Amino acid sequence: MEIKETERNIIINVAAGGVCTININPVSRPIPPPPALDEAYVPPPANPKVYFYMTVDGKPAGMIVMELFADTTPRTAENFRALCTGEKGMGKLGKPLHYKGSIIHGVDPGYMISGGDIIDGGKGNGGECIYDSRFFEVENFIRKHDGPGVLSMWNRGRNSTGSQFMIHVRANPDLDDECVVFGQVVQGMDVVTSIMDMSTSTSVPVAVISNCGQIS
Known part of the structure; x- marks a missing residue:
């Protein structure tokens, strides 16, 4: 048997005088x-980003930028975003729904800082959300x-989310089923840790959100 290849075909001579041609070109x-x-x-x-400009004891301390997880916690993220911009105006208790001018009222070294009491003068007892109820x-x-930089809301129970928040400097799994995680610090963790480092067992620096708003 003789096999010959041409440009388009293979020719196989199977017997004298007999030729079998097989076309192997694929059909287009x-x-x-x-x-x-x-x-x-x-x-x-995209998830929105907001910022705090911080002062500590009256001196500029830097900026904290946070991404808000609107994809998984839309109501909590929107509440925090609007409290950063102040766009909702006055609240139900006659106080501005705005973080601007509020203080970091709690510092737990190695754990977290707390803020967002826009009602009770930064004592950590008050708060208010942007929605119909307080x-x-x-x-x-x-x-x-x-992990570090997680942003979550403080609450006193299932229906008590207002304006108080926490920024954590380490993982805190004990709070996973108690407090809603709704954001992450993406810039300025050094500002968070500097506020924490300046606290002592007897005093907490006066850390103020001197300005705040939305970046994107």
């Missing part, structure tokens, strides 16, 4: 068009207190 098939784009599809917006529900516990 049209490429299907790509699926039509769904013009109604709108991609989800407080709103604990949203969910999807995100965890899994």
